[in-house]
Amino acid sequence: MDATIVIVLAVGLVGGAAAGYVLHRIIEAKRLAEAKDLAQRILEEARKEAQVTKEDVLVQGQKELLQEKKEQEREIKERENALKAKEQKLMAKEERLEAKLETATQKEASVIELEKRLARQERELDDREVTLARREEEHEHRLEEVAGLTAEEARQRLMQEIESRTRHEAAKMIRAIEMEAKEVGDKKAKEVIALAINRYAGDFVAEQTVTAVTLPSEEMKGRIIGREGRNIRALEAATGVDLIIDDTPETVILSAYSPLRREIAKQSLERLITDGRIHPARIEDIVAKVEKEMEVKLRQIGEQATFDVGVHGIHPDLVRLLGQLQYRTSYSQNVLQHSIEVAFLCGVMAAELGLDEKRAKRAGLLHDIGKAVDHEIEGPHAVIGADLAKKYSEHRDIVNAIAAHHEDQAPETIMAILVQAADALSGARPGARKELLQNYVKRLEDLENIAKDFEGVSKAYAIQAGREIRVMVEPDRVSDDRTYMLCKDIAKQIEDNLTYPGQIKVTVIREKRASEYAK
Numbered sequence: 001m002d003a004t005i006v007i008v009l010a011v012g013l014v015g016g017a018a019a020g021y022v023l024h025r026i027i028e029a030k031r032l033a034e035a036k037d038l039a040q041r042i043l044e045e046a047r048k049e050a051q052v053t054k055e056d057v058l059v060q061g062q063k064e065l066l067q068e069k070k071e072q073e074r075e076i077k078e079r080e081n082a083l084k085a086k087e088q089k090l091m092a093k094e095e096r097l098e099a100k101l102e103t104a105t106q107k108e109a110s111v112i113e114l115e116k117r118l119a120r121q122e123r124e125l126d127d128r129e130v131t132l133a134r135r136e137e138e139h140e141h142r143l144e145e146v147a148g149l150t151a152e153e154a155r156q157r158l159m160q161e162i163e164s165r166t167r168h169e170a171a172k173m174i175r176a177i178e179m180e181a182k183e184v185g186d187k188k189a190k191e192v193i194a195l196a197i198n199r200y201a202g203d204f205v206a207e208q209t210v211t212a213v214t215l216p217s218e219e220m221k222g223r224i225i226g227r228e229g230r231n232i233r234a235l236e237a238a239t240g241v242d243l244i245i246d247d248t249p250e251t252v253i254l255s256a257y258s259p260l261r262r263e264i265a266k267q268s269l270e271r272l273i274t275d276g277r278i279h280p281a282r283i284e285d286i287v288a289k290v291e292k293e294m295e296v297k298l299r300q301i302g303e304q305a306t307f308d309v310g311v312h313g314i315h316p317d318l319v320r321l322l323g324q325l326q327y328r329t330s331y332s333q334n335v336l337q338h339s340i341e342v343a344f345l346c347g348v349m350a351a352e353l354g355l356d357e358k359r360a361k362r363a364g365l366l367h368d369i370g371k372a373v374d375h376e377i378e379g380p381h382a383v384i385g386a387d388l389a390k391k392y393s394e395h396r397d398i399v400n401a402i403a404a405h406h407e408d409q410a411p412e413t414i415m416a417i418l419v420q421a422a423d424a425l426s427g428a429r430p431g432a433r434k435e436l437l438q439n440y441v442k443r444l445e446d447l448e449n450i451a452k453d454f455e456g457v458s459k460a461y462a463i464q465a466g467r468e469i470r471v472m473v474e475p476d477r478v479s480d481d482r483t484y485m486l487c488k489d490i491a492k493q494i495e496d497n498l499t500y501p502g503q504i505k506v507t508v509i510r511e512k513r514a515s516e517y518a519k
Helices: 002-147 151-199 219-225 227-239 259-275 280-309 316-327 335-353 357-366 381-391 396-404 414-428 437-452 480-497
Strands: 211-214 242-244 251-255 457-463 468-473 505-510
Touching (some): 219 227, 219 259, 227 242, 227 259, 259 280, 280 335, 316 357, 316 381, 381 396, 396 414, 468 480
Parallel strands (some): 468 505
Antiparallel strands (some): 211 251
């Protein structure tokens, strides 16, 4: 019974499994058919969409091709128009060239004809020249027979007479021209210079050639010298200045070529005296510190000078060199004060003449910049200063004005002439410069001797502190016209042989006196 039940149950299970398997295959077959239908529909829809997209792409492509075709046609048309314009220009140019060629051909024919005519005239002139030479020889022989002189002797006499007459006429002409020019030029120049001097009033302080340092006591001299002279040697080595310690009470003299070094040495020595600690190491420290402070001070002095003059934009290195001019003198005249004075004078004169006032001031301020380094570089200070100005990109007119203010180069602009005039005014005004008595007397003697060496001069007197020389001539030996030429010759001789500030006026006086007594 139990086995039967088991068998029945087994058969039932097998049948259920088979039925389930069949049912599962039927369901799968149905799903597969539905999936195929769905895939077929999707494929059909995709084909339809692809067909639509293809048509759209074709339409868009056709539109783009049409647009590109239009653009190409427009570009081709523009190129054709440009080519037509160029062709027209070339045709016009060709026509002009043909016209010029025709004109040149005509001119060439005219030139050929002219050359032929000139050749004929040249042959005729050669024939005439031969004839004239032959006649001239005949005339020379006749003149030699009549005058009893050879042709060379007659030529020399004729040349002497012509030279004498020419000199006489030239002297008259020069005198007339210069008198006429002076009537106008002197008046205008005096007005401009007088106005410039009146509008500028500069202070001047004379600098000494050596510097004296006052000591608190005589005992300080020994401390400055140091053991076996080590302190004084250290100070001289650090500053480049000679210390002169003599019997002068409570005073030490500093001597050096450079005023700037003397100033550094003076400040260093004064600080050492105040500090009281004087030994080589301390000396080097103090000198180094003073030198740094002096660099700052030099720039401040240069900047103040540019501010006072009203000139801006100068290179910092040139500003420092301007400050260094504060410690440089020329004929006892402070070079920085002289430069500022020249700048103001240039500015005033430039304003009166309608020139660039600022540029004139700039040229005047920088005209002696070479003196700041002329003890370090070989050459005239004007040329050195021009090189410095050119190095630091100053205008070429300013470079020329600096180089030409002592005639080391030819002046190229009116500004260069203004700088020369202002420099002479600043150096020649009363009290600007000092001169040793021996040199002053020697210069006056040389001035008078130069004038006395000329033929026909009877007396010569230097007056106005050497600013003018008056020359008396013998009226029987020197004519009026010769007096004028003699004045120019003396001035030229003075320029070539003497060194002097400013200018010297030469006056030649010819006087004829007649005396008689009534009895």
